Amino acid sequence: xxxxxxxxxxxxxxxxxxxxxxxxxEPTYTPTPVTLGVPEVFQGKLLPPVIPEDNxxxxxxxxxxxxxxxxxxxxxxxxxxxxxxxxxxxAFSDPRQFSLGINGNPGTRxxxxxxxxxxxFENKFFWDGRALGLEAxxxxxxxxxxxMANTWPNAESTLQADAxxxxxxxxxxxxxxxxxVNVSKAIAQFLRTLVSANxxxxxxxxxxxxxxxxxxxxxxxxxxxxxxxxxxxxxxxANPLWTDNIFHNxxxxxxxxxxxxxxxxxxxREFGHFKSPSLRNLAYTAPFMHxxxxxxxxxxINHYSEGLVFSETIDPLMKNVSTGGAHMTESxxxxxxxxLLTLSxxxxxxxxxxxx
Amino acid sequence: xxxxxxxALLLVATIALVSCNNDDDSxxxxxxxxxxxxxxxxxxxxxxxxxxxxxxxxxxxxxxxTLSKLVYLISDITFTATxxxxxxxxxxxxxxxxxxxxxxxTPGFDLPKGDYTVSFTFGFNDEDNDAAGGxxxxxxxxxxxxxxxxxxxxxxxxxxxxxxxxxxxxxxxFQYHTIRANRHNTLPPGPGTLDELTDTSFTVNLGTVxxxxxxxVEVQMDVAEWFxxxxxxxxxxxxxxxxxNYEAQLDMNENGSAxxxxxGTVITED
Numbered sequence: 364x365x366x367x368x369x370x371x372x373x374x375x376x377x378x379x380x381x382x383x384x385x386x387x388x389e390p391t392y393t394p395t396p397v398t399l400g401v402p403e404v405f406q407g408k409l410l411p412p413v414i415p416e417d418n419x420x421x422x423x424x425x426x427x428x429x430x431x432x433x434x435x436x437x438x439x440x441x442x443x444x445x446x447x448x449x450x451x452x453x454a455f456s457d458p459r460q461f462s463l464g465i466n467g468n469p470g471t472r473x474x475x476x477x478x479x480x481x482x483x484f485e486n487k488f489f490w491d492g493r494a495l496g497l498e499a500x501x502x503x504x505x506x507x508x509x510x511m512a513n514t515w516p517n518a519e520s521t522l523q524a525d526a527x528x529x530x531x532x533x534x535x536x537x538x539x540x541x542x543x544v545n546v547s548k549a550i551a552q553f554l555r556t557l558v559s560a561n562x563x564x565x566x567x568x569x570x571x572x573x574x575x576x577x578x579x580x581x582x583x584x585x586x587x588x589x590x591x592x593x594x595x596x597x598x599x600x601a602n603p604l605w606t607d608n609i610f611h612n613x614x615x616x617x618x619x620x621x622x623x624x625x626x627x628x629x630x631x632r633e634f635g636h637f638k639s640p641s642l643r644n645l646a647y648t649a650p651f652m653h654x655x656x657x658x659x660x661x662x663x664i665n666h667y668s669e670g671l672v673f674s675e676t677i678d679p680l681m682k683n684v685s686t687g688g689a690h691m692t693e694s695x696x697x698x699x700x701x702x703l704l705t706l707s708x709x710x711x712x713x714x715x716x717x718x719x
Numbered sequence: 720x721x722x723x724x725x726x727a728l729l730l731v732a733t734i735a736l737v738s739c740n741n742d743d744d745s746x747x748x749x750x751x752x753x754x755x756x757x758x759x760x761x762x763x764x765x766x767x768x769x770x771x772x773x774x775x776x777x778x779x780x781x782x783x784x785t786l787s788k789l790v791y792l793i794s795d796i797t798f799t800a801t802x803x804x805x806x807x808x809x810x811x812x813x814x815x816x817x818x819x820x821x822x823x824x825t826p827g828f829d830l831p832k833g834d835y836t837v838s839f840t841f842g843f844n845d846e847d848n849d850a851a852g853g854x855x856x857x858x859x860x861x862x863x864x865x866x867x868x869x870x871x872x873x874x875x876x877x878x879x880x881x882x883x884x885x886x887x888x889x890x891x892x893f894q895y896h897t898i899r900a901n902r903h904n905t906l907p908p909g910p911g912t913l914d915e916l917t918d919t920s921f922t923v924n925l926g927t928v929x930x931x932x933x934x935x936v937e938v939q940m941d942v943a944e945w946f947x948x949x950x951x952x953x954x955x956x957x958x959x960x961x962x963x964n965y966e967a968q969l970d971m972n973e974n975g976s977a978x979x980x981x982x983g984t985v986i987t988e989d
Contacts, residue, residue, distance in 0.1 A: 410855045583909040586867035589960040598863045607862025632772045679880035679892040
């Protein structure tokens with residue numbers, strides 16, 4: 364019996380010591396959770412937004428991500444912020460065909476607009492889909508020699524030496540020790556809040572706006588397999604993202620020089636495949652295509668109507684390639700443009716939450 | 720010490736009683752699930768991922784073609800017992816033959832072991848196609864599985880796409896998209912042009928399957944049959960803009976329901 368009492372005593376002691384240890388610890392810090400609001404026009408149509416379990420949205424994380432996004436501190440010489448090439452007034456794209464990095468070097472692809480990223484169910488980012496997950500995407504521009512041309516160790520030490528950032532990381536992640544992982548998490552949190560869902564067409568969907576006859580016909584052209592046939596890649600009213608977030612060769616070049624998805628995957632069948640961009644906010648995101656070759660919406664429409672060219676990996680959705688495309692009437696083209704512009708969301712580019 | 724022994728004895732007795740109770744439960748026949756695998760061939764030649772965009776096939780009309788995409792929807796897998804009892808979950812599965820996404824599918828119901836006739840619906844019948852609110856997952860699946868409202872709405876049944884060599888010897892894209900047939904009083908389609916909708920989904924009867932403790936059922940799709948029976952498909956005539964083509968959709972329905980799908984290997988373990 365004595366032996367049992369001894370075991371019992373040891374157990375009690377362990378529990379007591381463990382309890383003391385817990386009491387001595389500082390309370391675990393928990394940032395303030397944020398639930399991403401789902402716009403009414405998305406409700407019942409789209410699956411819930413993609414929020415990684417290891418990077419939930421918090422007030423402190425979003426605020427930190429926003430500060431980092433607009434701060435040139437991440438660049439190699441402290442002169443360039445993410446927002447310099449992803450400008451809020453351009454739906455977080457760049458009016459230049461190719462953005463210039465800190466050394467004045469141009470990139471090779473147009474800056475992608477940033478909105479409704481949390482509904483990218485494919486979870487592949489960049490024009491060529493090489494980043495699996497938004498957090499992973501954020502690692503690239505900081506070290507790209509044609510962009511911010513920094514190193515992550517240098518970026519981390521610069522942030523660590525800053526007067527404000529260690530405290531902000533403490534508030535967001537419970538640690539003042541700054542590393543690239545938490546930098547990417549914070550920026551990703553901010554980017555997921557960039558929701559655009561208040562265009563004229565959104566309001567039409569909600570019964571709050573009327574389309575003109577030209578815009579209505581433009582929608583018909585968009586949905587008509589024999590004319591625009593835009594919907595197979597860019598969605599339809601039931602998919603208000605206006606993109607499929609997947610990759611296609613849309614018949615722009617007979618000889619493919621930029622391999623796109625194929626350059627990353629190594630599959631020759633994916634050479635020249637690039638992600639379909641959303642058709643929201645076209646009023647602010649020119650020039651168009653992955654290489655920004657088209658300055659206007661008219662040029663884009665003309666491409667699909669008359670300018671298609673064949674290459675081995677062209678998407679079968681490209682119609683009548685041998686004759687250049689569907690040959691839409693000028694009237695249909697004008698109406699299609701009118702409809703496309705109803706997808707632009709002025710309140711998004713003017714949202715003070717998304718401005719510095 | 721004596722008290723501890725009593726407690727231990729009581730614990731052992733309790734465990735023994737609970738164990739007996741579990742034994743009694745296990746004597747009742749347990750329901751089981753059935754696993755499906757969807758495989759694809761062209762006239763008996765298996766279609767693998769590497770064949771897409773690379774392997775040429777010849778259809779019944781003699782046209783050479785390649786495949787780029789083969790994605791289709793099946794729904795309402797149903798097991799019907801000899802006494803007429805039907806088991807179904809009313810669920811659906813979007814198969815992407817090229818990527819292999821969802822080629823394995825376990826319907827969301829269980830059933831007793833035994834012999835059943837097995838069937839499923841190719842696409843959605845009208846009841847499912849017009850379900851209020853639609854389907855959030857399908858709205859963005861494979862780029863958006865929806866069908867525009869001017870064509871009657873609902874969802875695609877299948878998207879088969881690729882290239883073929885036309886009668887002039889040129890390579891042309893084709894889009895063999897199956898949806899609910901929609902007849903218009905004038906084309907192109909638009910508001911007010913739709914005259915008639917015809918449900919062109921169809922039921923596939925796979926025959927009899929014995930269900931055991933584990934059961935694996937292979938469903939085979941012979942792609943060549945979409946171009947063969949009873950309508951020999953001429954891609955030169957019908958290669959594009961087939962969604963608003965009422966007659967084409969009826970022919971797709973006839974060809975699809977005349978032997979495209981068949982029961983493959985069934986592995987049953989008691």
